[in-house]
Amino acid sequence: MPSFDIVSKVAWHEVENALNQAQKEIAQRFDFKDTLTEVERTDEGLALRSSSEDRLKAAWVVLQEKLIRRKVSLRSFEAGKFEPTPKGGAKMLVEVKEGIEGDAARELVRHIKDAKLKVQAAIQDGQVRVTGKNRDDLQQAIAVIRSAGMSLELQFINFRE
Numbered sequence: 001m002p003s004f005d006i007v008s009k010v011a012w013h014e015v016e017n018a019l020n021q022a023q024k025e026i027a028q029r030f031d032f033k034d035t036l037t038e039v040e041r042t043d044e045g046l047a048l049r050s051s052s053e054d055r056l057k058a059a060w061v062v063l064q065e066k067l068i069r070r071k072v073s074l075r076s077f078e079a080g081k082f083e084p085t086p087k088g089g090a091k092m093l094v095e096v097k098e099g100i101e102g103d104a105a106r107e108l109v110r111h112i113k114d115a116k117l118k119v120q121a122a123i124q125d126g127q128v129r130v131t132g133k134n135r136d137d138l139q140q141a142i143a144v145i146r147s148a149g150m151s152l153e154l155q156f157i158n159f160r161e
Contacts, residue, residue: 001131001132001133002131002132002133002134002135002138002159002160002161003129003130003131003132003138003158003159003160004129004130004138004142004156004157004158004159004160005127005128005129005130005156005157005158006100006108006127006128006129006130006145006154006155006156007099007100007126007127007154007155007157008076008097008098008099008100008126008152008153008154008155009098009099009155010072010076010096010098010153011072014067014070014071014072015041015046015067015070015072015096016041017070018063018066018067018069018070018072019039019040019041019046019063019066021066021069021070022039022059022062022063022066023038023039023040025062025066026039026059026062031055031058032055032058032059034051035050035051035052035055036049036050036051036089037049037050037051037055037056037059038050039059039062039063042093044093044095045077045093045094045095045096046063046077046093046094046096047091047092047093047094048060048063048091048092048093048094049085049089049090049091049092050089050090050091051087051088051089051090052089052090053082053090056082056089056090056091056092057082060079060092060094063094073153075097075151075152075153076096076097076098076152076153077094077095077096077097078094078095078097079092079094080092080093080094080095097152098126099126099127100123100126100127100128100152100154101126102123104150104151104152105123105126105127105128106123107148107150108121108128108145108148108150109121109122109123109128111144111145111148112130112141112144112145115140115141115144117132117137117140117141117144118132118133118137119131119132119137119138119141120132121141135161138159142156
């Protein structure tokens with residue numbers, strides 16, 4: 001039976017390239033001079049630090065521009081709140097959302113079932129597998145999911161006959 005998987009992944013090599021480009025631009029721009037502004041990747045996500053909150057906001061805008069230019073969807077990132085640092089600066093953690101969590105997966109399955117297509121959807125470890133009898137039904141399921149307007153960046157992979 002034909003099937004495909006719905007996943008939500010981030011192209012980490014593109015994120016790394018965008019981070020490097022943002023770091024270079026921040027190092028070269030005059031308005032960031034002597035602000036100790038840093039953008040780096042950590043285990044929790046992307047960490048931004050600066051000596052003031054407005055420079056931190058500007059660094060986040062620079063990073064967003066670089067991510068967009070590298071064709072990385074901003075839906076995969078969730079900016080945290082600005083937190084003060086002990087020296088009077090500010091920091092922010094940007095979480096990277098990867099994988100489809102339980103509520104979003106159930107919503108995807110509900111959209112597929114509401115469309116009354118001849119396909120079955122099953123939730124499996126951060127992804128949703130859709131199976132059907134023919135390729136046309138699966139393509140209709142993809143169209144339904146794309147038109148659903150989910151808050152996640154979704155990819156359709158492993159299309160098998």
